[in-house]
Amino acid sequence: MKKKLISAVLLSTVVLTSASTVLLVSADDTDSQIAQQDAKIAATKSAEATAQAQVDTIQSQVDALKDKQDKLKKESDALLAQSKKLQVKIADLTKEISDRDEALQAQARSAQTDGTATSYVDAVINSKSLSDAVTRVTAMRTVVKANDDMMKQQEAAKKAVEKAQKDNQEKADKGYKLMNEISDQAKSLETQQAELKVAQLNLAAERATAEGTKASLLAQKAAAQAAAAQAAAREKAYNEQVAASASKAQAQASSATSSSSSSSSSSSSSVSTPVVTTPSTPAVTTPSTPAVTTPSTPAVTTPSTPAATAPSYNNSGNTYPVGQCTWGAKTLAPWAGNYWGNGGQWASSAAAAGFRTGYTPQVGAIAVWQGGYGHVAVVVAVNGSQIQVQEANYAGNPAIGNYRGWFSPGAVTYIYPN
Template sequence: MKKKLFATILLSTVALAQVAVVAGVSADSTDDKIAAQDNKINSINQQQQSAQAQVDQIQGQVSEIKKQQADLQAENDRLNDESEKLSAEIDELSKNIVARQESLANQARSAQTTGTATSYINAIVSSGSLTEAISRISAMNEIADANNKMLQEQKRDKEEIAKKQKENNDAINTVIANKQQLDDDAQALTTKEAELKVAQLNLAAEKSTAENEKNALVQQKAEAEKAAAAAAAAEAAYRAKQKEQQAAVKASANTTLQAQVQAAAQTPAASGAPAAPAAQATTQTVAAAPAATTSRPTYSSSASSYPVGECTWGAKVLAPWAGDYWGNGGQWAASAAAAGFRTGSQPQVGAIACWNDGGYGHVAVVTAVQSTTSIQVSESNYLGIRSIGNYRGWFNPVNAQGTVTYIYPN
């Protein structure tokens, strides 16, 4: 019995010793795994910090681009309001100038046909008394003062319209430049937002490692990287296209009115319109219009005062006699009239067609004429095509883009 008890105690001691050994081994192994997991977590935390820094950097770039877009749009809104105000003032000044020109011209014609100076002298000589003579002289002085005042007002308004035309042109040019910058920023913003998506998914992938979701997120990251690459390629293609279009626009400036007229002569007659020989189509003249009553200013032959590719730039290239600061296309007829150019409703080869639609309007140079409802023009910025060319063939200009008025070069 004692031997059995001793054996039992011995077996129990051995068993407890084995359990202690196994427990010690198990504890050591768990600590190693915890330490390994801690190292892995620390490594992930460092990667997360790096990824978060990348996200923060790209987010800052996106925010800056959006702020710049908002600032440019606000500036464009302000400049458009300013341009509308200046346009209204220019139109009013133009009407006043044209009205005074007609009044002064009528007085000049009256003086030539009736011999006003002689009539004044006869009126004084034929006075019945000294008092009557003094009264007549006083009345004549008042007429002369009124004429002088009208001439001074004419000079002041012409100086004012020239100043407002330049201010308006500067505002228009800035708006167009801002619109181009907004387009460029939009492309850059698309690329940056795609890059931000990649950085965010990269951060999410690092954070999800412990939840075994990394594979799915890595796939999303790969797709986002592909989208970012596509966005970058699209931006590169956009910029290449912009550069190509700019080169084509500048190259088109080497053309001349004569070349465009010759090209228009080869265009088949409009459907439903009687065919006209080339000579007739390019030399038809307009009905007689009143001759200019004042001398016109001399302008630069360069089209640099208008944004390259706009319809106003194309018209200035083909008609270098046009003014330097005549505003948007819809304002050209009023600006030309104020400068002393003839305007009318009859098309003429070499004349500038000006359409006023209540907005920006449009201008083109006439290259062929069959009738008032069948002409050809050369122009730029028609349907977004910014180089100079004949894009319509024969067409009816009446109400094509608003009310049409022609500006004649002589």
């Protein structure tokens, strides 16, 4: 009896400790993932800052080019306006030169056809003196020279205006060409700026994703820590209850030994009646199931209904999420397959894998409830239509345990080990 009790205590302690360890390991792994997300967030923020600096630099260059472009446009427009004024002035001078030329030509023709030249000779002959003749000839030459000089000045003015107009036009053309080049540069910079903004938005989205992942991991870590604390509390309460049960069992054994030494005839009968037949025996492995201790289940004392036996635990090769009912069933029954789906799918998955299924309870079989996502548990005791099971994720408890004692399972399909 003591050996069974100690074995049950050690087994249950190992199970609870293993569950706590798994939860702590999960929390540690979450810490590592959170650290990775923190590093990713920091790197993304640094890249965002660099991209923003580049965007600001390009924006300043774009603004400077636009200012220069506006200035050149104003200068070019002013040169074009000046060129137009010069063109008007050139047209006026050209007309004056043309009019003067026609007048001089008419005067020359008049001198030739009307005998004006002869009258010049007559004027010289009719002069009162030589000095008077020289004066008259000089006056005529002065008039002709004045007309000639006027023509030359007008021609020079016309050439100067044309040159100024040409220079202004060249400056204006150069200004417009430079303005177009600046416009092309500005467009290129705007394209780069837009591309950098897209990269910046991508970085912001990546950082937001990393921050969201971190928040999710923090929530998972908090849940794992809370589950670990609950498992530790259950382990402590269970150890205390097992210790009390062990003390009680030892006291009963001592009392039975004392009775045997006083009366040998009553010794045999008294030895056969204590712990073995009392309904409280299954409570050693299921501290949270008071139904086992009630005297309303006398069938427990019959040889055909043995006490619930604690199955062996094996979590190697278990691919199901820790704390789920499928994980608990695979741990308790390592012969079950991986990737059988949710609990409600296990019966069909097992049948497809070649396992026998039925509706008769059997110790060691897996009980399958198929409603909703379903639920699975491993049968550890059978008493007619009632059973006891070991299971995980019952009433929110992620650790494996016997939470229900004796109960009627209802519509259940059983998977039997081959």
